[in-house]
Amino acid sequence: MDRDVENFNTRLRTIKIWELTIGIIIALILSIILMFIFPIFETNDDAFMLLLLTLILVFFIWCLKGSNGLNDNVKGVLQNEKEILYVFAINIIFAYLFLFSVVVLDMFIGMNDPTWISGVDIDSVSLTPSAFLYTLITSVVFAPIIEELVFRSVLFNRLKIRIGIVPAMLISSILFAIGHDFGGIVSAFLFGICMCILYLKTDNILIPMSVHLINNVVATLLDVTAFDAIITSFPWIILLGILILIATILLIKYIVTETKTLNRKFS
Structure with a gap:
């Protein structure tokens, strides 16, 4: 330092x-x-x-x-609001891939095996007021700030100096993903890649922090509602599958295109 x-x-x-x-x-x-x-x-x-x-x-x-220079970073967030919302949207939808796969597999087995007892039990998370407040503070306040500072501003930054942009993205995002639930490891990994891209593009840590904050706010609200149960029931699950397919294509396209651009810029 x-x-x-x-x-x-x-x-x-x-x-x-x-x-x-x-x-x-x-x-x-x-x-x-x-x-x-x-x-x-x-x-x-x-x-x-x-x-x-x-x-x-x-x-x-x-x-x-x-x-x-922090005030300039705040202005930068407002100037990049479209990309912030776009990256958030494709990532939050892709995050449902694991849940969608489990539900569809369960339905498929049930249709072919009349004796099959569904093991999928999706319900909203019941939290006490104090537990909900703790979740808000840790997930909405601390997580976006500390995780972006640790994994992007320090780990990714220092690694890219030694081993290059892509390896640094992969290693920092793998370490970031390890701290998440099993079903969310893949989505957390790709989310981490996107945060590296945003940070490198803008040199403004507040931008990936903003995406992270919005993502965690929405994820927390979805956890305490019955949204998961609704979206994974018929016929909504068909719409969910279509949205996940679109989000997956857009997410991969975003990562590949932006990574190539950044590699050319910093090579």
Whole structure:
């Protein structure tokens, strides 16, 4: 990290992987110490996780303290709103591919085997007010900020210097996807690739953060409603299948086209 650099975007690119690692370790140690001082962090896993995420965010704030140019990044978000919404849309629809495949397979087996007992039970997630608030804070506030800072601004940035753009995209996105549920690993991986593309195109971390935020807001709202049960029932599942096919084609086209363009630009 070069604190002599005043520009926000450039300073962000100077944070090294080993510096991030040390920052996370210090945040973890401080969280454990505070856990022994304040019992709530020991008895409440959600509170402990919020504490840890907050301390990691403090690390980035300290790294970027004194830099300038963040206001220009905010303006950049407004100037790229169409691409932000487009990338969000194709990714959120593609994310239903795994659920769609499971439901269709279950239906197919059921039609050919009268004794088949469906194992698919789709229902809305019931959350207490406190659990819903925690989900909003972690998924909507912390996840878009911290995950983009960690996986795109530091990991992807530093790796592309050493091994090139495409390998850096793949490795950082694989690591990003590992932290997600099994059914969402593929969609999280491709989502990570798209975030790398957006970040590299614009040199503005707020743009992938914006897509990530919108994605998590919508995903959280869908989880607490009966939308999944409705969209995977007949005849809506046919429409879902068509939308997934279109989104898959557009997603692959976006990744391939933009990656080629960026490779030519930075080669």
